[in-house]
Amino acid sequence: MDEFGFIAKYLSALAGPEGLDLKDDVAVWKAPKGLEVVISMDTQVEGVHFPDGKFDAQTAEKLISVNISDLVSKGADPIGYFLSLTLSEHVDVEALEIFCRGLANAQNRYGIKLWGGDTTRTKGKNVLTVTLVGTVPVGKTVLRSGAQVGDLVCVTGCIGDSYLGLKTVLNQMDKFGSQSSYWESAYHLPEPPFALRQAIRKYATAALDISDGLLADAGHIADVSGVGIDIFLTTIPLSTASTKWVLGECDHQKARVKLATGGDDYQVLMCVPEQKISALKKQATKTGIALTVIGKITDGSGVKCRDSQGNEVKIDKPGYTHF
Amino acid sequence: MDEFGFIAKYLSALAGPEGLDLKDDVAVWKAPKGLEVVISMDTQVEGVHFPDGKFDAQTAEKLISVNISDLVSKGADPIGYFLSLTLSEHVDVEALEIFCRGLANAQNRYGIKLWGGDTTRTKGKNVLTVTLVGTVPVGKTVLRSGAQVGDLVCVTGCIGDSYLGLKTVLNQMDKFGSQSSYWESAYHLPEPPFALRQAIRKYATAALDISDGLLADAGHIADVSGVGIDIFLTTIPLSTASTKWVLGECDHQKARVKLATGGDDYQVLMCVPEQKISALKKQATKTGIALTVIGKITDGSGVKCRDSQGNEVKIDKPGYTHF
Numbered sequence: 001m002d003e004f005g006f007i008a009k010y011l012s013a014l015a016g017p018e019g020l021d022l023k024d025d026v027a028v029w030k031a032p033k034g035l036e037v038v039i040s041m042d043t044q045v046e047g048v049h050f051p052d053g054k055f056d057a058q059t060a061e062k063l064i065s066v067n068i069s070d071l072v073s074k075g076a077d078p079i080g081y082f083l084s085l086t087l088s089e090h091v092d093v094e095a096l097e098i099f100c101r102g103l104a105n106a107q108n109r110y111g112i113k114l115w116g117g118d119t120t121r122t123k124g125k126n127v128l129t130v131t132l133v134g135t136v137p138v139g140k141t142v143l144r145s146g147a148q149v150g151d152l153v154c155v156t157g158c159i160g161d162s163y164l165g166l167k168t169v170l171n172q173m174d175k176f177g178s179q180s181s182y183w184e185s186a187y188h189l190p191e192p193p194f195a196l197r198q199a200i201r202k203y204a205t206a207a208l209d210i211s212d213g214l215l216a217d218a219g220h221i222a223d224v225s226g227v228g229i230d231i232f233l234t235t236i237p238l239s240t241a242s243t244k245w246v247l248g249e250c251d252h253q254k255a256r257v258k259l260a261t262g263g264d265d266y267q268v269l270m271c272v273p274e275q276k277i278s279a280l281k282k283q284a285t286k287t288g289i290a291l292t293v294i295g296k297i298t299d300g301s302g303v304k305c306r307d308s309q310g311n312e313v314k315i316d317k318p319g320y321t322h323f
Numbered sequence: 324m325d326e327f328g329f330i331a332k333y334l335s336a337l338a339g340p341e342g343l344d345l346k347d348d349v350a351v352w353k354a355p356k357g358l359e360v361v362i363s364m365d366t367q368v369e370g371v372h373f374p375d376g377k378f379d380a381q382t383a384e385k386l387i388s389v390n391i392s393d394l395v396s397k398g399a400d401p402i403g404y405f406l407s408l409t410l411s412e413h414v415d416v417e418a419l420e421i422f423c424r425g426l427a428n429a430q431n432r433y434g435i436k437l438w439g440g441d442t443t444r445t446k447g448k449n450v451l452t453v454t455l456v457g458t459v460p461v462g463k464t465v466l467r468s469g470a471q472v473g474d475l476v477c478v479t480g481c482i483g484d485s486y487l488g489l490k491t492v493l494n495q496m497d498k499f500g501s502q503s504s505y506w507e508s509a510y511h512l513p514e515p516p517f518a519l520r521q522a523i524r525k526y527a528t529a530a531l532d533i534s535d536g537l538l539a540d541a542g543h544i545a546d547v548s549g550v551g552i553d554i555f556l557t558t559i560p561l562s563t564a565s566t567k568w569v570l571g572e573c574d575h576q577k578a579r580v581k582l583a584t585g586g587d588d589y590q591v592l593m594c595v596p597e598q599k600i601s602a603l604k605k606q607a608t609k610t611g612i613a614l615t616v617i618g619k620i621t622d623g624s625g626v627k628c629r630d631s632q633g634n635e636v637k638i639d640k641p642g643y644t645h646f
Binding site for chain 1: 394
């Protein structure tokens with residue numbers, strides 16, 4: 001099957017009208033009045049962001065979810081995406097069909113359509129890139145730069161499951177039975193808090209999604225907003241499985257730091273004025289998304305991770321860099 | 324140098340205000356009234372679209388130019404782009420600096436700015452993806468689908484230089500002295516007819532850029548527009564260097580077919596009503612861009628390549644597929 005046959009058979013079925021049935025080189029879109037356009041681009045590399053040899057429906061869903069995560073954290077409504085598939089010779093037509101089923105699942109979940117892209121081959125490893133387009137009412141995009149001294153710092157979902165999932169996938173964990181498959185699933189299928197995006201743009205002063213590690217990403221907000229952030233380590237929300245893991249480790253604090261710096265969580269870290277917290281929490285409850293206050297914005301600089309006594313916990317490496 | 328250091332040092336200098344100094348995960352842009360948004364995505368792979376080991380200013384300029392080519396052929400004005408760099412371990416900071424100089428050159432030439440992207444590493448080959456955003460007055464985007472029976476088919480620039488350039492780079496050509504470096508340069512630094520984009524949207528009924536090969540790309544217009552296209556082989560414009568090469572080959576016709584199917588030209592193939600040709604030609608002359616009529620739209624289907632007597636020339640493979 002050649003490029004055009006593949007596009008015609010599998011990808012065209014995923015296209016929205018803006019994608020012109022993928023029969024042109026471009027997408028054409030009239031941005032609705034009163035909205036600003038928010039665009040992210042995220043690349044996933046075989047052997048870096050997903051295991052060598054893995055190319056299935058989960059790979060597709062994760063690729064879409066990590067981009068959705070970017071837009072959700074900005075309070076944006078995603079609408080369409082561009083997909084660049086650079087595929088190794090190991091990817092055959094059967095694998096592509098399964099991959100496209102994952103794309104279809106993700107499209108349905110997030111209400112987006114394929115608008116265009118490119119398909120190429122490489123003698124190297126698979127490289128998958130998505131550019132995701134969304135909208136926000138003008139002036140309402142939540143940036144990293146808006147944090148105010150006194151804001152509370154909240155996080156959605158649980159932190160660290162994906163880190164333990166990666167360690168499980170890499171066979172760096174002892175056997176944990178059902179916990180292992182829970183962590184693996186968190187790693188392969190991150191679930192950004194999609195249903196909370198409109199509340200985020202209503203209540204948050206600054207936000208981002210956690211990909212490098214909670215403490216590293218908090219640092220990005222601190223830097224760009226020109227504020228300090230205190231994070232209270234023991235308040236960071238953990239799943240039952242990960243709490244069990246922490247309690248099984250010799251050094252509980254060190255274990256918690258690992259989860260707070262492991263990354264790949266694709267949850268949203270946001271800063272919210274204290275008087276708006278209860279309204280935001282109500283929305284979170286309504287949408288079934290956990291929301292936890294884990295710190296506050298200070299007039300200092302950088303991130304300080306503190307134990308339950310308020311003492312600073314020394315952090316060697318606050319997160320992962322892909323480069 | 325880590326990801327953030329690289330972004331801060333080299334890429335931030337290339338960013339437009341929509342890119343938020345590359346300090347956020349997204350770009351934010353308010354699309355101007357009365358315009359529709361046109362977006363393309365194009366990927367270049369080491370060892371496929373550019374030679375193994377090549378990563379320099381030309382690589383950057385070509386990456387931008389092939390995307391500019393897509394938008395120019397639609398009559399769009401490019402404004403901003405997203406860049407995904409997935410780099411092998413062979414790319415060091417010095418190479419990155421040189422690559423970024425190429426980006427800066429291309430940005431200046433086309434009046435665009437960097438809006439965002441992603442930088443990642445791979446154990447495989449370099450994969451470079453650009454998503455380019457442009458605008459067109461509402462309803463004026465030139466698609467592949469608008470060709471009308473009776474339209475003349477025109478092409479900008481010269482065809483086939485890049486094909487001979489690739490053969491030169493791959494050491495598949497005998498020595499041709501200065502011709503070789505001319506062809507190589509055409510391959511490494513394609514020059515889409517940027518200055519003609521507004522005339523294209525004013526006069527063309529259908530258009531695309533030539534990447535797979537002139538005859539293959541003409542076939543895309545024929546298919547999507549539901550028309551036939553006659554292309555007259557000997558009218559296809561060739562450079563002096565490529566004309567010399569044709570005349571040196573035993574079978575002149577076969578040589579011309581190679582140039583018309585080689586691809587990578589990044590010139591624009593467009594369909595224009597006969598009564599508008601002279602106005603379009605005037606614009607082409609004004610902007611210093613060669614424009615040649617090479618065929619016409621018929622009420623048949625598919626592309627027929629004809630010799631100077633009007634007899635059909637059999638084509639085995641009308642173009643390249645990357646997949």
